[in-house]
Amino acid sequence: MIIVAYIDVIHESKIYGSGPQEVRANDDVSFEIKKGELTVIVGASGAGKSTLLNILGGMDTPTKGQVIINQKDIAQYSSRKMTTFRRTSIGFVFQFYNLIPNLTALENVELASQIAPNALDVSQVMVDVGLKDRMNNFPAQLSGGEQQRVAIARAIAKNPELLLCDEPTGALDYQTGKSILMLLQNFSHQTKKNVVIVTHNGMIKPMADHVIEIGDGKVKQDQLNANPVPVEQIEW
């Protein structure tokens, strides 16, 4: 039996500018991700991680190469098809939460789920991310960790097949960051959905099923981890 990869990035490059100003943010990147994997993409600042994540999420398009997700090359999508892909298939979590300040936590999540065809029960998702008692608070009344939980609830309530997280703990203290990574690891293992976390923090690599190291726009290492470590057992 041939197991088809869930994500197959083939000779993908993203080049900004031209001539002496040319920046190869991604330079001939290739890798495969299997269905259900929790993947950590790690690399230094400027390595090209966010560029790659934005391309996987249909927020940007590559200059060259193929980006096959669920057997379709999204690099070829029209902008209309890309909008539908983002809406139905992708949940995004950013470093700085990006919540709407004049909507409550619950309303922030509801707003996102309304545009998704297979949305989950929003109240249940709020309970699942540990926000049962904070649903009616506004973002400014919540701690950073709670705001990131709202952002994660907003991303997963759409019921996406792929959850993309760009430095999701970058604005949080150590313990709070750890609790967010635990939430993402539990989500991935319980739902068997694909989660991709981009980070500069190499110490969290043991939590992943799959680690892709990026440097200077290229894949430097690509390793599967048969025995991922629960986040609570990792110190950094």
Ligand SMILES: Nc1ncnc2c1ncn2[C@@H]1O[C@H](COP(=O)(O)OP(=O)(O)OP(=O)(O)O)[C@@H](O)[C@H]1O
């Ligand atoms: N819109 C753009 N125009 C020109 N250059 C860009 C653009 N976006 C990113 N770059 C460049 O591409 C390279 C990769 O950037 P990217 O943001 O993907 O790196 P990163 O690994 O996510 O870094 P960080 O961890 O600091 O966010 C950098 O040299 C950056 O300056």
